[in-house]
Structures are given as C-alpha cells and as structure tokens.
Amino acid sequence: MIMVVSAMVSSLYYDLYKKQIIDTKIIQLNGRIENLLLRSEYELNYVKSYLRQKIESKEASLIFNAKQSGNNLPAPDVTEFLNLFVNQKNSANDNSPVINDLIVFDANQQMIVHINTLDPFAVPILKITTKEIMEQTGEQGAPNKISQYHFFLDSPYLNQIPSLYILQAFSHYQLYSKSFYDSNDDIYVAQAKLDSNFFKKEIKALVEQHHGYLNYQFIDKKSSVDKLSFSSTPFQINENGSYQGSFKSALFDIILTLNKNYFAEQLNNILIKFLLLNLILITLSYWLLIWLIDQQIILPITKLAKSVKAVEASLVVELTPLTSKDEVADLNESYMSLIHKINDQANNDSLTGLANRGSFNEKLASVQNVRQKNQTYVALFFIDLDNFKYVNDNFGHDTGDRLLIAFSQRLKKTLRVEDKFISGDMINSIARLGGDEFVILMNGLPSIEAIESIGKRISNIFYDGFSLGEDKFDVHASIGIAYSNDLKKNGETLLTQADDAMYLAKRAGKNNYKLFSDEIKEKMLFEKNIEIELINAYSDDQFSLVFMPCYSAETLALKGYEVLLRCPILKDAGIGPDIFIPIAENSDIILAIDLWVAEETVNRLAEVIQKNGFTGFFSFNVSSKSLRNDKFYTILKKILASSDINPKQLELEITETCLMPDDHQAVASLNQLKSLGIRIAIDDFGTGYTSFGQILNYPLDTLKIDRSFVTNLRITPAGKKPTLDIIFELAKAYQLNVIVEGVEMQADFEHVKTLGCDIVQGFYFSKPRTWTEVLKQCGQLHQLVKKRGQHKKIACYG
Ligand code: C2E
Numbered sequence: 001m002i003m004v005v006s007a008m009v010s011s012l013y014y015d016l017y018k019k020q021i022i023d024t025k026i027i028q029l030n031g032r033i034e035n036l037l038l039r040s041e042y043e044l045n046y047v048k049s050y051l052r053q054k055i056e057s058k059e060a061s062l063i064f065n066a067k068q069s070g071n072n073l074p075a076p077d078v079t080e081f082l083n084l085f086v087n088q089k090n091s092a093n094d095n096s097p098v099i100n101d102l103i104v105f106d107a108n109q110q111m112i113v114h115i116n117t118l119d120p121f122a123v124p125i126l127k128i129t130t131k132e133i134m135e136q137t138g139e140q141g142a143p144n145k146i147s148q149y150h151f152f153l154d155s156p157y158l159n160q161i162p163s164l165y166i167l168q169a170f171s172h173y174q175l176y177s178k179s180f181y182d183s184n185d186d187i188y189v190a191q192a193k194l195d196s197n198f199f200k201k202e203i204k205a206l207v208e209q210h211h212g213y214l215n216y217q218f219i220d221k222k223s224s225v226d227k228l229s230f231s232s233t234p235f236q237i238n239e240n241g242s243y244q245g246s247f248k249s250a251l252f253d254i255i256l257t258l259n260k261n262y263f264a265e266q267l268n269n270i271l272i273k274f275l276l277l278n279l280i281l282i283t284l285s286y287w288l289l290i291w292l293i294d295q296q297i298i299l300p301i302t303k304l305a306k307s308v309k310a311v312e313a314s315l316v317v318e319l320t321p322l323t324s325k326d327e328v329a330d331l332n333e334s335y336m337s338l339i340h341k342i343n344d345q346a347n348n349d350s351l352t353g354l355a356n357r358g359s360f361n362e363k364l365a366s367v368q369n370v371r372q373k374n375q376t377y378v379a380l381f382f383i384d385l386d387n388f389k390y391v392n393d394n395f396g397h398d399t400g401d402r403l404l405i406a407f408s409q410r411l412k413k414t415l416r417v418e419d420k421f422i423s424g425d426m427i428n429s430i431a432r433l434g435g436d437e438f439v440i441l442m443n444g445l446p447s448i449e450a451i452e453s454i455g456k457r458i459s460n461i462f463y464d465g466f467s468l469g470e471d472k473f474d475v476h477a478s479i480g481i482a483y484s485n486d487l488k489k490n491g492e493t494l495l496t497q498a499d500d501a502m503y504l505a506k507r508a509g510k511n512n513y514k515l516f517s518d519e520i521k522e523k524m525l526f527e528k529n530i531e532i533e534l535i536n537a538y539s540d541d542q543f544s545l546v547f548m549p550c551y552s553a554e555t556l557a558l559k560g561y562e563v564l565l566r567c568p569i570l571k572d573a574g575i576g577p578d579i580f581i582p583i584a585e586n587s588d589i590i591l592a593i594d595l596w597v598a599e600e601t602v603n604r605l606a607e608v609i610q611k612n613g614f615t616g617f618f619s620f621n622v623s624s625k626s627l628r629n630d631k632f633y634t635i636l637k638k639i640l641a642s643s644d645i646n647p648k649q650l651e652l653e654i655t656e657t658c659l660m661p662d663d664h665q666a667v668a669s670l671n672q673l674k675s676l677g678i679r680i681a682i683d684d685f686g687t688g689y690t691s692f693g694q695i696l697n698y699p700l701d702t703l704k705i706d707r708s709f710v711t712n713l714r715i716t717p718a719g720k721k722p723t724l725d726i727i728f729e730l731a732k733a734y735q736l737n738v739i740v741e742g743v744e745m746q747a748d749f750e751h752v753k754t755l756g757c758d759i760v761q762g763f764y765f766s767k768p769r770t771w772t773e774v775l776k777q778c779g780q781l782h783q784l785v786k787k788r789g790q791h792k793k794i795a796c797y798g
C-alpha cells in the first residue's frame with residue numbers, strides 16, 4: 001500500500017517536475033535567443049551608424065576631396081584616418097563587433113585603402129563592384145540613394161558562423177552640395193568585414209552549456225541583401241521530440257536543436273533520485289511501520305501471550321495492566337479478568353470460596369519448609385460432616401449447599417478467634433477438599449492443648465446439631481487432627497494421619513475429634529490388616545455362618561434363626577463380627593459379604609425346608625451400605641427367583657443407626673426390597689434416633705429391641721420401666737413383631753415376657769448354632785411334629 005501510494009505520488013510529482021524542468025529550459029533558451037536578437041540588432045545598428053558617421057564625417061570628406069583635387073591619392077592620409085577609425089572601433093568596446101578588414105574602393109574598383117587588422121598582407125576581396133551597387137540603387141547619381149548598405153556573408157565554413165560584410169557606398173561630395181555630385185566616379189564604397197565576438201561566443205556558449213545536446217545549423221540563404229534585420233522563433237517541440245528554435249535573418253538562419261535526450265538524461269538522474277528517495281521512504285516507512293506494529297501490537301501481545309502461558313503453567317503469575325488505551329490494552333484487561341477468574345476457579349472452591357484441594361495441596365507441600373519457631377506446632381484438622389449426605393438426599397442439594405456455605409463461614413469465624421495462638425510464618429489455609437470434607441492447616445500453635453481447644457471449638461459449631469435459619473439438622477463433625485513440632489512429618493503424612501484420626505473419630509460416634517497418636521496408628525494398621533484378611537477370606541471362601549435360634553416368648557417354640565457371619569481365621573485371633581463388620585463396612589468388601597450371606601441364607605433355608613419341612617424364618621443382617629447399593633436388590637431378586645422358598649420365611653435385618661429420620665432414600669430402598677415379598681426387621685432398635693412415629697414410615701414387619709434394653713432392665717429399679725412398655729404397646733398397635741435380643745438369664749426372660757414380647761433370643765436359650773446343629777434341631781422338631789401327626793406346615797414349632 002505504502003509502495004503504491006508512494007509510487008503514485010512520485011510519478012505525479014515527477015511529471016510536474018519534468019514539465020517544470022522543460023519549461024524552465026525552454027524559457028531560458030528563448031530568453032537567450034531573444035537576447036541574441038536584441039544584441040545583434042543593436043550591434044548592427046551601432047556598426048552601421050559608426051561606419052557611416054566616420055565615412056561621412058567632415059574629416060573623411062576633406063581627405064577624399066583633397067585626393068580628388070590633387071589627382072594623386074593622398075593615400076597615407078586616408079589610410080591613417082581609416083586605421084585610426086578601425087582601431088578606435090575595435091578598441092571601443094570589447095564585446096562589440098570588430099572590423100577585421102576594411103576596404104575602400106572607388107567607382108572603378110580601384111582600391112584606395114585596405115586595412116586588415118589580422119593580416120597586413122591579406123588579399124583584398126571585393127564582395128561587389130561599385131557599378132553593381134550603383135545599378136542596384138536604380139537611379140544614377142541620386143545622392144540620397146548612394147548612402148545605403150549592403151550585407152554579405154562571408155562564405156561559411158562547414159557549420160561555422162561566417163563573418164558579415166557591410167558595404168556602404170558614399171560620395172565625398174554629398175556633404176557639401178548637390179551640384180558637385182554629378183558623376184558615378186565620385187562614388188566610393190567602404191567594405192567592412194565584421195566579426196561579432198559576442199554572437200559567436202554566445203552561440204558557442206549555448207552549445208557548450210548543453211554538453212553536445214544543443215546543435216546549431218547555419219543556413220546560408222542569400223549572398224546579399226540591402227536590408228538586414230533579425231528575428232527569432234521560440235523553442236518548440238518538433239515531431240522527433242526535440243526542441244527547436246531559430247535565429248533568423250534575410251541572409252542566414254541559425255536553427256538551434258535541443259536533443260530530447262538532453263532532458264532524458266537530466267530526468268533520468270531525477271528519476272533515479274526519485275526512485276532512490278522512494279526506496280528510502282518505503283524502507284523507512286516499512287521499518288517504521290514494523291517498529292510501530294512491533295512496539296504497539298506485537299510486543300504487548302507477545303508479552304501478554306507469555307504471561308498467559310506462564311499463568312497457564314503455574315497459575316500464579318499476575319498480568320500487569322497496560323497503560324495504553326487501545327485494543328491491546330483491552331485484550332490484556334480481558335485476559336487479566338479471565339485469568340483472575342480461572343485462578344479463582346483453579347484455587348478456590350466455587351461454592352464456599354475456601355481454598356480447593358489443588359491449592360491446599362500446594363500449601364501442604366510447603367509444610368516441611370516451614371521452620372517451627374520455639375517448638376511451636378503445625379496442625380492439620382481433617383473435618384468430615386456426619387449425615388451430610390442424608391441432608392443432601394432428603395432436603396435437596398440447595399439446602400446441602402447452604403449448609404456447606406454456612407459451615408465454612410462459621411468455621412472461619414471460629415478460627416479467627418484462634419488466631420491469637422498463631423505466630424510466625426503462617427501458611428494457614430482452610431480448604432474444602434470436596435463433598436463434606438474440610439481441612440485446616442495451622443501453623444505456630446503453642447501447645448497440644450491449643451490444638452485440642454481448636455478441635456473442641458470446631459465441634460462446638462455442631463453442638464446440638466447444625467442450625468440453618470429456622471431449621472436444625474442432625475449434622476455433626478468428625479474431626480481428625482494431626483500435628484508436628486519438628487520437621488520430620490511432611491504435609492502428606494499429616495494429611496493421612498488426620499484422615500485416619502478423623503475416621504476413628506467418626507467411628508467413635510457423633511461430633512468427635514481425635515488427635516492422631518501411636519494408638520490410632522496401631523488401630524489403623526490393625527484395621528488395615530483385618531480388611532486384607534476379610535478380602536482374602538472372601539476370595540478363599542473362608543466365611544462361615546452360625547445360626548442364633550429365636551423362640552416364642554410364650555410357648556418357647558422355635559420361631560426361626562438369625563444368620564450370623566463368622567470368619568474362622570479372625571475368630572482364632574478373638575475377632576468377631578462386632579469388630580470386623582464395621583471394618584468391612586468401611587470398605588467395599590461389605591457389599592460382597594452381604595450378598596454372599598444373603599445367597600447362603602436363601603440356600604440354607606431352602607435346604608432346611610426341603611429336609612425338615614421347616615416353616616420358621618431365617619433372618620440375615622445387611623449393612624446400610626448394601627441398602628444404598630442398587631446391585632443388592634437386583635442380585636437378591638435373582639437369588640430368590642432361582643429358589644423356590646417362600647420369601648415370607650426370609651427376614652432382612654437393618655440396623656436402626658443407619659436409618660435417619662425422613663430418610664426418603666432408605667424408605668425407597670426398603671420398599672423395593674419389601675416388594676420381593678421378604679420381611680423387614682429393624683435391628684438394634686433404640687440405639688438410633690428414630691422416633692416411633694418415624695419408624696412407621698418404613699415398611700417394617702419386625703422390631704428387634706437392642707440388647708442394651710435388657711441389660712438396662714437389670715439395673716432399673718422396679719416400677720421405672722416405661723420405655724419398653726410403650727414400645728410393645730405401639731408395636732402391637734401397628735402389628736409389628738417384637739423380638740428381644742440378649743436375653744441372658746431367667747430374670748431377663750421373666751421381664752420381657754411380662755411386657756408382652758413375641759419372640760426372644762439370647763444366650764439364656766442358646767448360643768449361635770452350627771449348620772449341623774440347626775439341621776439336627778430342625779430334624780428333631782420335624783420328627784416331633786410328625787409324631788404328633790401335625791402335617792400342616794405351621795409357622796411355629798411348639
Ligand atoms: P446383631 O445383628 O445385633 O447380632 C446379634 C449379636 O448378638 C450376635 O453377635 C450374637 O452372637 C450376639 N448375641 C445374641 N444373644 C446374645 C446374648 O444373650 N448375649 C450376648 N452378649 N450376645 C448375644 P455376633 O454374631 O458377634 O454379631 C455381632 C454383630 O455383627 C451383629 O449384631 C451384626 O450387627 C453383625 N453381623 C453378624 N453377622 C453379620 C452378617 O452376616 N452381615 C452383617 N452385615 N452383619 C453381621
């Protein structure tokens with residue numbers, strides 16, 4: 001673009017310039033010719049009048065008269081006079097034409113005087129005879145016509161300007177009186193050869209000045225004229241493109257031709273200059289443009305791109321705002337806000353605004369680099385909300401989100417109080433790791449007591465549940481704390497230890513905090529080993545079942561069995577299901593175990609029905625984790641479908657503690673299971689927080705009163721045992737079976753019997769039995785029934 005514009009402007013300018021150059025030259029040349037013309041006319045007139053003045057002077061007349069009268073030519077006098085005249089003329093003005101040769105001759109062609117200033121011995125050349133002059137005058141003896149001029153050109157040499165001859169006829173009488181002038185004999189002719197230095201010089205100068213581009217052509221037109229004047233034609237372009245002008249007279253023309261190449265060369269120079277200028281201009285503007293683009297666009301954009309890349313790589317580099325007010329600055333600003341947003345998203349949890357897992361991990365990684373001043377502690381608090389999932393599932397995610405936001409705000413507020421404990425280089429951070437997991441990293445804590453007090457403060461947030469506006473949720477926090485006052489522990493270790501401590505805090509029950517200790521470490525190790533043993537036992541098919549008989553409280557007839565899991569390897573180490581089941585529940589192995597137990601129970605039930613016509617129930621325990629696992633229902637459905645047992649003889653026990661008030665999901669799952677035709681029992685009733693009213697939402701058949709009730713009955717003074725009464729009454733009202741567990745002695749049995757319990761189980765009646773024992777017991781009962789002749793299948797062996 002720059003090139004095109006510059007080329008256009010240049011060409012326009014060049015055209016103007018060219019015209020101007022030519023015009024100027026032509027004007028100049030015309031001026032020179034005009035000058036030549038004026039000067040030539042002036043000089044000719046000057047010489048003419050000078051010559052005439054001298055020849056027709058009194059002196060000349062006297063001399064010629066004397067000569068006439070004496071018959072002898074007073075040649076010396078005339079010569080002297082004329083020499084003087086010539087010399088006077090030639091020395092008069094340097095620039096005026098010079099008389100080189102002067103001849104005066106009489107009517108008979110008799111030479112009277114010949115003066116040649118250049119060559120004294122030069123042969124006189126007469127251009128015309130006196131007679132010829134006289135003839136040309138027409139009227140003989142007319143004295144007023146004698147005095148006239150004739151002009152001749154010297155024969156020109158090739159292209160050289162010749163000299164001019166001026167001839168003047170005169171008579172020495174004419175000055176005196178007419179009467180003397182009567183014969184042609186009295187006529188003289190003066191022939192002066194003139195050389196115009198000025199003229200020749202001027203032409204030569206013109207030619208030289210134009211370095212051979214200006215030529216002149218001399219055209220000889222006539223040999224003589226009696227009148228001479230000059231004219232000129234101005235320079236004009238001719239058909240060849242050259243410029244021509246002329247200097248004209250009757251005798252000769254001088255045609256001056258200025259070759260067109262004269263301008264071509266000059267213009268070429270200018271063109272080259274123009275091109276060079278253009279080139280320089282284009283190059284300069286190109287580089288200026290490049291520089292400007294570089295400075296104003298590329299440099300800021302590259303800088304921006306670099307910063308963006310750096311931000312992309314580390315998410316820490318800040319962009320600097322640009323001071324300029326252009327598009328690049330706008331772009332920079334947009335990037336800045338975008339990066340801020342991305343940074344925010346990358347580092348912060350979008351819901352609570354706390355740090356997220358990523359940025360927390362970064363903080364954690366720097367833990368080891370922080371020197372603990374004066375033996376202060378760095379502590380990591382791992383907080384997991386209990387029952388949060390329940391809130392989310394049953395009150396909606398909005399409520400869940402609100403709860404998390406409220407908690408994070410209360411957490412921050414609580415920790416602000418604790419700031420006074422903190423000193424030194426802080427790397428404190430509160431982060432949400434995801435879901436309902438929060439972590440706090442605190443530095444410079446003075447003592448373990450201080451650490452513990454923070455744990456206490458956090459769990460106090462949940463004192464009596466978590467209130468959100470008008471509502472109160474049964475949500476609590478399990479807090480695990482890991483700490484260190486040396487550089488041995490790195491951040492990762494702290495996090496695992498806090499996580500382990502949290503896990504144990506959760507196991508210990510509602511709203512608990514636990515500091516990581518060697519004991520916890522051992523416990524975690526122990527549990528990890530148990531988990532491994534359970535996985536191995538499952539894959540090696542090492543699990544077995546025992547069966548706890550349940551009896552009618554009234555008749556003591558066998559009503560059924562509760563199927564209980566055994567792991568022989570662990571049993572040898574004194575570890576029963578009360579220990580290993582909660583461990584299994586923390587791992588996915590429980591899902592496999594529960595399904596194994598379910599299938600095994602169905603098979604055993606089928607077997608005992610088939611072998612002994614068993615009509616009682618088999619109940620089996622299912623972990624809450626399985627209840628929330630969709631596969632459990634589908635697989636149980638398949639198991640039942642492939643067996644021909646009556647599903648009514650199968651009872652599923654679910655622990656009360658895993659049921660929450662208004663737990664819609666649990667209700668849905670239980671309804672689904674219930675739809676298989678099996679019975680549902682709630683286990684360990686009384687240990688959870690389900691009110692009786694809420695229990696009615698569940699599709700229940702049986703309530704299993706927790707063993708602790710029976711134990712409590714033993715120590716409760718008589719007359720103060722209302723709780724169980726009410727339960728029995730209500731259970732009856734809602735047609736629920738009531739089973740009392742843990743009847744260990746006669747007194748227990750007496751108690752529960754009077755309260756109106758349906759079924760009892762406990763060591764008082766029997767310890768859990770092996771399968772052989774079950775088959776034996778059922779076999780004997782079967783025989784008994786047979787003997788009594790009761791072939792009808794009844795639900796109870798009485
Ligand atoms: P649970 O469901 O309450 O089972 C009853 C537990 O109480 C059994 O212990 C049983 O042996 C014990 N027991 C029965 N009568 C008495 C008595 O009079 N006195 C005393 N002290 N104990 C009595 P076990 O077999 O050790 O089971 C413990 C817990 O393990 C069970 O409590 C149940 O929650 C869980 N469990 C056992 N088997 C399974 C299973 O197959 N699957 C699942 N998910 N959990 C199981």
Ligand code: CA
Pocket residue numbers: 562621653683
């Ligand atoms: Ca049970």
Ligand code: CA
Pocket residue numbers: 683684704706707741
């Ligand atoms: Ca129980």
